[in-house]
Amino acid sequence: MSSSDFDEFDAFAGYEAQSLSARAMPGGPPGDAAYLDGLNPEQRAAVETLDGPVLVLAGAGTGKTRALTCRVAHLLRTGRARPNEIFAVTFTNKAAREMKERVGALVGGAVEGMPWLGTFHALCAKLLRRHAELAGLKPNFTILDTDDQLRLLKQLIAAENIDEKRWPPRMLAGLIDRWKNRGWTPANLPADEAAAFGGKGGRLYADYQERLRTLNAADFGDLLVHVLTIFQAHPEVLATWRGRLRYILVDEYQDTNVAQYLLLRLLAAEHRNICCVGDDDQSIYGWRGAEVGNILRFEQDFPGAAVIRLERNYRSTPHILAVASEVIAANERRLGKTLWTDETEGEKVRLIGHWDGEEEARWIGEEIEALTRGTRGMEPVSPEGIAILVRASFQMRAFEDRFLNIGLPYRVIGGPRFYERLEIRDAMAYFRLAVSPDDGLAFERVMNRPKRGLGEKAAQSVNLIARERGLTLVDAARALVAEGGLTARARGALGRLLEAIDRWHEAVRAGADHVALAETILDESGYVDHWRNDRAPDSAGRVENLKELVKALEQFENLQGFLEHVALVMDNEQEDGAAKVSIMTLHAAKGLEFPVVFLPGWEDGLFPSQRSMDENGLAGLEEERRLAYVGLTRARRLAVVSFAANRAVFGRWQSALPSRFIDEMPPEHVEVLTPPGLHGGPRGRAAVAGGRGAAGADGRLRAIEGLAGVVRGSELEERAARAGAYDSPGWRRMQARRAAPSAAPVVIDARAAPAFALGERVFHQKFGYGAVQAIEGDKLTVDFEKAGVKKVVAGYVTAADDVPF
DNA sequence: ACGGGTCGTATTTTT
DNA sequence: TACGACCCGT
Numbered sequence: 001m002s003s004s005d006f007d008e009f010d011a012f013a014g015y016e017a018q019s020l021s022a023r024a025m026p027g028g029p030p031g032d033a034a035y036l037d038g039l040n041p042e043q044r045a046a047v048e049t050l051d052g053p054v055l056v057l058a059g060a061g062t063g064k065t066r067a068l069t070c071r072v073a074h075l076l077r078t079g080r081a082r083p084n085e086i087f088a089v090t091f092t093n094k095a096a097r098e099m100k101e102r103v104g105a106l107v108g109g110a111v112e113g114m115p116w117l118g119t120f121h122a123l124c125a126k127l128l129r130r131h132a133e134l135a136g137l138k139p140n141f142t143i144l145d146t147d148d149q150l151r152l153l154k155q156l157i158a159a160e161n162i163d164e165k166r167w168p169p170r171m172l173a174g175l176i177d178r179w180k181n182r183g184w185t186p187a188n189l190p191a192d193e194a195a196a197f198g199g200k201g202g203r204l205y206a207d208y209q210e211r212l213r214t215l216n217a218a219d220f221g222d223l224l225v226h227v228l229t230i231f232q233a234h235p236e237v238l239a240t241w242r243g244r245l246r247y248i249l250v251d252e253y254q255d256t257n258v259a260q261y262l263l264l265r266l267l268a269a270e271h272r273n274i275c276c277v278g279d280d281d282q283s284i285y286g287w288r289g290a291e292v293g294n295i296l297r298f299e300q301d302f303p304g305a306a307v308i309r310l311e312r313n314y315r316s317t318p319h320i321l322a323v324a325s326e327v328i329a330a331n332e333r334r335l336g337k338t339l340w341t342d343e344t345e346g347e348k349v350r351l352i353g354h355w356d357g358e359e360e361a362r363w364i365g366e367e368i369e370a371l372t373r374g375t376r377g378m379e380p381v382s383p384e385g386i387a388i389l390v391r392a393s394f395q396m397r398a399f400e401d402r403f404l405n406i407g408l409p410y411r412v413i414g415g416p417r418f419y420e421r422l423e424i425r426d427a428m429a430y431f432r433l434a435v436s437p438d439d440g441l442a443f444e445r446v447m448n449r450p451k452r453g454l455g456e457k458a459a460q461s462v463n464l465i466a467r468e469r470g471l472t473l474v475d476a477a478r479a480l481v482a483e484g485g486l487t488a489r490a491r492g493a494l495g496r497l498l499e500a501i502d503r504w505h506e507a508v509r510a511g512a513d514h515v516a517l518a519e520t521i522l523d524e525s526g527y528v529d530h531w532r533n534d535r536a537p538d539s540a541g542r543v544e545n546l547k548e549l550v551k552a553l554e555q556f557e558n559l560q561g562f563l564e565h566v567a568l569v570m571d572n573e574q575e576d577g578a579a580k581v582s583i584m585t586l587h588a589a590k591g592l593e594f595p596v597v598f599l600p601g602w603e604d605g606l607f608p609s610q611r612s613m614d615e616n617g618l619a620g621l622e623e624e625r626r627l628a629y630v631g632l633t634r635a636r637r638l639a640v641v642s643f644a645a646n647r648a649v650f651g652r653w654q655s656a657l658p659s660r661f662i663d664e665m666p667p668e669h670v671e672v673l674t675p676p677g678l679h680g681g682p683r684g685r686a687a688v689a690g691g692r693g694a695a696g697a698d699g700r701l702r703a704i705e706g707l708a709g710v711v712r713g714s715e716l717e718e719r720a721a722r723a724g725a726y727d728s729p730g731w732r733r734m735q736a737r738r739a740a741p742s743a744a745p746v747v748i749d750a751r752a753a754p755a756f757a758l759g760e761r762v763f764h765q766k767f768g769y770g771a772v773q774a775i776e777g778d779k780l781t782v783d784f785e786k787a788g789v790k791k792v793v794a795g796y797v798t799a800a801d802d803v804p805f
Numbered sequence: 806a807c808g809g810g811t812c813g814t815a816t817t818t819t820t
Numbered sequence: 821t822a823c824g825a826c827c828c829g830t
Contacts, residue, residue, distance in 0.1 A: 091820080092819090092820075093820085119820060120820075121820050122820090164825095165825095220819095220820060221820095223820090284818080285818080285819080285820095287817080287818065287819095288818080288819065288820080391817070391818080392816070392817045392818070393816080393817075393818085394816060394817085414819085448806095451806080451807075453806065453807095454806090455806045455807075456806080457806085458806095490806095568820080569820095585817085585818065585819095586818080587817090587818045587819075588818090588819090606817095609817060609818085611816090611817065612817075612818090627818085648821085649816085649821095650814095650815075650816080650821065650822090651821040651822090652821090
């Protein structure tokens with residue numbers, strides 16, 4: 001590991017030679033500070049106030065990223081800081097990557113040596129590797145994934161004879177996470193917290209940390225807490241880093257938790273060169289331990305701080321801004337900003353109610369098709385300019401189903417992630433073993449995968465030996481084999497596995513080509529074959545994923561580097577070029593923007609989420625409202641809010657009232673559309689009759705009526721039509737399409753619908769391999785080898801490439 | 806040890 | 821619905 005753990009001063013050595021001229025500049029900016037041109041006065045202040053504490057309150061769409069990247073460039077160009085002296089923290093890996101790119105574009109290659117730009121977790125991992133011994137770890141400690149963590153906790157809970165049903169491991173994981181977010185170690189855990197989890201919380205926490213240390217492992221929260229603890233307990237270490245990291249930059253400051261806040265305060269205490277950028281109105285990670293208080297309190301923490309407000313919005317139309325501002329104004333706990341824009345033109349925010357979630361999805365699909373053709377009174381919008389932002393991921397399904405049906409290309413952002421897939425984690429556990437054969441968790445995971453006849457009993461024996469003799473799991477397994485434990489059969493299997501692990505490890509040590517080695521491992525372990533022979537329809541997809549994984553390895557120097565990357569950077573961006581509509585959660589949408597944004601599911605209970613309100617009361621509601629604000633402000637030209645009167649949840653029908661956030665939208669900036677399903681038919685009336693029993697519902701309904709009257713059937717529909725709010729030819733056309741679902745499919749993007757020949761062998765991620773039986777338009781009938789005959793959209797299959805693994 | 810069946814319960818949001 | 825935990829027969 002230590003080889004990839006490069007020293008930032010090495011990196012710096014390369015930099016110094018080429019940038020001496022820039023550093024020699026005395027004081028002021030260099031002559032060609034073109035990056036300062038075009039900044040507005042506030043942005044400029046944010047860029048040029050380099051020394052001392054600075055808080056930049058940046059509203060949505062106010063050019064925050066630009067100011068931030070310019071600031072870094074400015075620090076470098078003025079010679080104020082060298083690349084390795086800037087500690088720049090972003091919230092996501094994506095943001096880090098983006099910043100790296102943009103700074104690079106501004107100042108040229110010099111950013112190569114910016115080793116301290118990344119997420120809190122990535123930066124802390126780096127720091128912790130340097131000082132691992134101070135936390136009782138070795139520098140090559142492994143970073144646990146959620147799976148490993150849960151398995152470990154489960155064992156501990158079982159060992160304590162606690163009923164797993166009443167006290168689920170997930171709950172304990174949540175608790176421990178919360179404690180770590182606050183910077184609490186088992187030693188300084190408050191007594192009332194330790195009493196959680198049936199009185200055994202504190203005890204289990206201590207046990208868990210102990211186990212982690214034995215396994216030479218750290219979980220996500222540990223990365224922060226260990227570094228924090230080290231800084232607190234070792235002033236000389238802290239002093240070193242204070243001297244090295246002279247300029248601190250924090251993006252999305254509103255999302256920092258207590259541990260992160262304490263860490264920053266320690267690092268910045270002396271030089272006080274800390275610049276925090278954030279927007280209290282976009283604090284949406286309270287459930288993960290984020291403390292809005294951090295940003296609200298900044299001026300007290302750093303007296304004399306310069307506070308700069310970015311309020312000029314360059315993104316959205318005035319209508320969108322007005323609606324977003326009005327909604328967020330209902331929050332009490334905020335610093336308060338007033339977004340403004342020079343723009344005067346633009347569409348109002350659209351609002352529409354539907355009978356149920358399915359219809360909502362159908363309508364949005366049709367609306368998107370219309371938008372891409374430019375028939376909605378706007379210039380045509382390309383599919384990649386359109387996003388659907390949902391509150392919870394289960395809402396995505398309705399859209400996926402519908403879009404698959406009509407052949408509308410889409411992509412789910414942040415869905416089930418590549419590196420979280422079962423087969424990928426298994427494969428990675430094998431890689432971990434090859435790198436460090438004493439990785440007990442990895443061993444446990446793959447010991448009987450594929451099935452080798454090493455079941456529960458064998459696992460227990462190994463565990464028992466390990467505990468009795470204080471050995472690692474792998475060493476315990478070795479002992480068991482050597483001493484003739486287990487049945488002959490099991491012993492043979494275990495012995496072969498251990499031999500293989502030794503062989504792979506030897507290959508790693510000998511510096512064998514890691515891509516080839518990975519293939520060997522997957523082959524020799526029998527893991528790929530196991531999926532090849534599996535008869536489940538999705539097993540072919542898994543084999544494909546494994547190929548993909550091996551391909552991904554090529555971009556890394558060795559297995560170690562790859563594993564570190566995956567542990568910290570769980571995202572995977574696969575740009576495949578085709579123009580697609582994006583579907584994602586509101587959380588995932590933060591920091592992004594789209595010409596057109598659909599915001600479905602605005603129903604009380606779903607959004608704002610009932611759970612949020614139950615668990616966190618008013619604070620929970622306010623966070624939901626910030627989520628609404630984030631959603632609305634993603635839109636540049638058009639935002640469409642919708643809700644459904646009925647929705648299938650767990651396969652059970654539930655009716656709901658429109659979201660209270662809808663009441664908060666200013667009517668003069670909203671255009672109300674009449675839903676196609678509510679034109680006088682019995683369904684429409686039922687929609688009004690159903691789900692209106694609750695007390696207070698009448699008031700709510702009246703409020704909506706004032707704004708919308710959306711769920712009211714033909715009378716209001718006519719009124720809306722008279723008011724010109726609804727484009728009735730378009731509506732009739734949609735009706736026609738609804739009545740004739742088999743009408744010719746609309747091909748949005750020719751690239752998304754490649755041509756296939758009859759009989760051609762194709763691959764589908766979900767259904768595996770098959771032969772094309774029939775083609776109509778962009779729809780194929782495919783006889784899948786394992787999943788049977790299915791109709792699929794051509795965009796979702798690829799020509800099969802039977803490259804041997 | 807393992808596969809197949811039934812039953813119960815769960816769904817925010819993610820580094 | 822959909823995935824797991826659990827039970828049973830092989």
